[in-house]
Structure formats: structure tokens, C-alpha cells
Amino acid sequence: MAKRATDKVRRAFYQSLPPSSHIAKRLKLTDASILAIRAGTSVYGSQAQALLVAAEVLSRLREPIKLPESLVAGNLVGMTFKIDPRVVRLLNALKKQYGTARRVMAACAYIISTAP
Numbered sequence: 001m002a003k004r005a006t007d008k009v010r011r012a013f014y015q016s017l018p019p020s021s022h023i024a025k026r027l028k029l030t031d032a033s034i035l036a037i038r039a040g041t042s043v044y045g046s047q048a049q050a051l052l053v054a055a056e057v058l059s060r061l062r063e064p065i066k067l068p069e070s071l072v073a074g075n076l077v078g079m080t081f082k083i084d085p086r087v088v089r090l091l092n093a094l095k096k097q098y099g100t101a102r103r104v105m106a107a108c109a110y111i112i113s114t115a116p
Contacts, residue, residue: 030074033109040112054108
């Protein structure tokens with residue numbers, strides 16, 4: 001009987017939580033970009049938060065930043081991030097400025113890796 005009660009409580013708890021507004025988005029990055037994002041994540045707490053900050057910074061710049069070739073060149077690897085829909089909209093808007101998604105993600109990695 002005790003197990004049933006805990007199952008009911010657990011189910012009621014999870015049903016009372018608001019649905020997550022984050023979506024899973026698969027992005028293509030270079031190996032160097034992935035390493036840069038993972039290394040700089042400790043400052044922001046999570047990779048999703050780091051991408052949010054980087055996308056915000058890039059969207060406020062008037063001109064595209066110069067990217068090191070080490071972040072742009074290399075094999076593309078797919079990586080799934082659970083991010084806010086606003087970040088997806090920012091990244092799509094940045095594609096127009098940077099040309100390709102690869103360059104946008106390299107710019108995000110550059111911003112994250114240069115964080116204090």
C-alpha cells in the first residue's frame with residue numbers, strides 16, 4: 001500500500017509541473033566549436049545558457065566578428081541542445097548575417113570561449 005501512495009504522490013507532482021518551453025534542436029558544429037562550448041560552459045552553468053548568451057551578444061553587434069579558421073574549418077558533427085525557442089529564432093536570424101549555420105555556431109563558440 002505504501003508504494004501505491006508514493007506513486008500517486010509522484011504522479012501528482014509531475015503533473016503539476018508546467019510543461020517545459022525548451023525544445024530539442026540538433027545543430028551542426030565543428031569539432032573545435034564543440035570543445036570551445038564545452039570548455040566555456042562552466043561560466044554559464046549549462047550549454048543552453050551559454051548559447052543564449054552568445055546569441056544575444058552576436059545579435060547586438062553591428063557587424064559580424066572575425067572568426068578564427070580553427071573554429072570554422074573541420075568536420076561537422078551534429079549535437080542536440082535543449083534550448084529556448086527564442087535562441088532558435090536568434091540563431092536563424094544570425095544565419096543571414098554570417099552566411100551559414102556553421103559560421104554562426106563558430107561565432108557562438110568564439111564568444112563563449114572568450115568569456116572571462
